[in-house]
Amino acid sequence: MADPHVVGTDPGIAPVQQHHHRDVHGGAARAAVFGISDGLVSNVGLILGVAGANPAPSVVRLAGVAGLIAGAVSMAAGEYNSMKVQQELLERELDLERRSLERFxxxxxxxxxxxxxxxxxxADQARALAEAMMSDPQRALEAHAREELGISPEHLGSPRAAATSSFVAFSLGALVPLMPWFFIGHGAAVLTSLAVAVVAAVIVGVATGRFTGRSRFRTAVRQVLFTLIPAAITYAIGSLIGVNV
Ligand SMILES: [Zn+2]
Known part of the structure; x- marks a missing residue:
């Protein structure tokens, strides 16, 4: 019958079945697009919030750089932690499975x-197939991991690689609205920052649409709104609060 150690899962339904054999590159590309989107949305909001108070461009630049670094580090740390925890959970499950295979x-x-x-x-074919799988310990573990946990023992993922790519992706996104502040003066920089952010948002939206299979026009419009609305709000708040020198 069901493994007593597979808590909360019905082996008949098989928990994460659809996930194995997922295209790894597609998954990484998707994660990269979402990381870029996070960097873009959060830093355009931060930069315009500070710019709203109308300080010297160097202040906006500093805020944007700090926002980029803080955001990228926090994304990388979060990604590392969640992957590490997941990996440890899966390793524990694999251990339990390995022991159960030896004992029962x-x-x-x-x-x-x-x-x-x-x-x-x-029935008879299932029995024969199961016995063939069980004849080799390594193959038996792989079969059980695949069928019960929806994973392959060798592909538990790399927390460090995931952390690095989310750091890079967030930084790329955060860099977009920041770049103009290195080259042009305040008024023009605000508009250029918004313009390049909107262009990047369209590209991110189109890429998201490709992944989800939804209308690319709609995902692009949604992404632009997600970028512009927070920026408008922080800009308004920034100009209300201002800076006391
Ligand atoms: Zn099992």
């Missing part, structure tokens, strides 16, 4: 047979 091979064979049957394999 018979129970585990029956379990695997039932999983195959629930996928529509005939």
């Amino acid at each position: 091979p018979h129970v585990e064979t029956v379990e695997l047979t039932q999983i195959y049957q629930s996928r529509g394999v005939a």
Whole structure:
């Protein structure tokens, strides 16, 4: 029957099944686009908020650089932590599974047979398939990990790689509204900052639309609104508060 250690999952339904064999590059590209979007939205809001108070351009520049670094570090740390925790959880589950395979091979064979049957394999074939899988410990663990946990033991993901790419992606996005402040004066920089942010938002929106299969026009419009509305709000707040020198 069901593994006592697979808490809260029904082996008949198989928890994260659809996720394995997911295109890894597609996943990384999608994560990169969302990271860029985060950097863009948060830094355009920060930069325009400070710019609203009309300080020297060097102040806006400093705020933008600090926002970029703080945001990128926080995204990387968050990504690292969540991947690490997930990896440790999966490793623990794999350990439990490994031990259960050693101690109760018979129970585990029956379990695997039932999983195959629930996928529509005939009883005797399911039994034969399960026995073939169980004949080799490594293959048995892989089969159980795949069917019960929806993972492959060798592909638990790399927290460090995930942290690095979200750091880079956020920085790229955050750099877009910041760049003009290195080259032009205040009034023009505000408008240029907004303009390049809108162009980047359109590109991000179109890319998001490609991933979700939704209308690219709609995702682009939504992304532009997500970029402009927070920026308008922070700019208004910035001009209300002002700076006391
Ligand atoms: Zn099992």
